[in-house]
Amino acid sequence: LEMQSLSHVEIVQELVLDNCRSSEGKIEGITEEFSNLELLSLINVGVTSVADIPKLDKLKKLELSDNRISGGLEVLAERLVNLTHLNLSGNKFKDISTLEPLKKLPQLKSLDLFNCEVTNLADYRESIFKLLPQLTYLDGYDIDDCEASDSDGEGDGVEDEEDEGDGDDEVCVGPFSLNFR
Template sequence: VRELVLDNCRSVEGKIEGLTAEFVNLEFLSLINVGLISVSNLPKLAKLKKLELSDNRISGGLDVLAEKLPNLTHLNLSGNKLKDISTLEPLKKLEHLKSLDLFNCEVTNLNDYRESVFKLLPQLTYLDGYDMEDIEASDSDGEVDGDGVDDDEDEEEEEDEDGEEEDFDEEDDDEEDEEEVEGEEDDEEVSGEEEVKTKKNKTKNGQLFKSLTRL
């Protein structure tokens, strides 16, 4: 499993039932509006790159993210209870983090919010979808690397399979046409032979009739 979406599920004491470290290949995890108060109970997911935590009640305790999700590149904390720049400081340990979203968090109302965050987290490329020069992130920058490759390959395979099936159908049709033509030729040959036999029989009968008349 590379992608797991658990949006609107209910967490119990900050835990999502069934979400464990057994998901070793997980690269995308979405936990939007699940009632999380902290991220302390998230399992260790070494391959996770993108984490969606929008619309929860997280107010701090982000230090465990670097320990449990060391390869995180995209983090969405929009709509949480983050008020101070200092609560974001633990994210400095996420060396690969390049995109952070904090829409609708109180911290965004602070003076020099963007400048302060970029200074605090120099590894960031995009904050709330824009870089330091206020240039919007492209669609490819907002996705996990490699996303959609398998889907394209599957579509190509399906198209190839459909094409092969059509070729087989055409070959079957050609074979059926050939069989029909051969059958018609056989019928013509049989009918021709019957006509010859009929003519020979008529000739023999005529000669026999003449012989009887003479007698």
């Protein structure tokens, strides 16, 4: 992930480094010079720690799925103050307490923990929504199990067609559910 040689990095808004290999499990080469970065994707790069992530005030979406991160999320709350979407799926989170630093991200609306051990805990969804009341979506679904729409940047926007013909249809619109009888 050696990015030091790039010039004009301040104009970059989206940086996708998926499947690049990180040396020593660290985030390297991404500096505060990436001041306009809004999306950073580091999927399957071998990251074990986010300690070296720089302060990026405009970053809204951080993709860290399929790495080996198990904690140390305090730095995200300190350096990524406007983060709205965080994908940590496929990492090594085992306990709800390791996610507690995310309480300090007031703009966080979507969190993905799919394929993390923490999802196997009893009352996982309820516990996360209680811990992080600012969340709208957890693993692509809201608190009422409505899937996120494409406009929310999550899910496929297609509603399930279960119980056809029972005269009781539910439509999810953003954070709201409407029931039609």
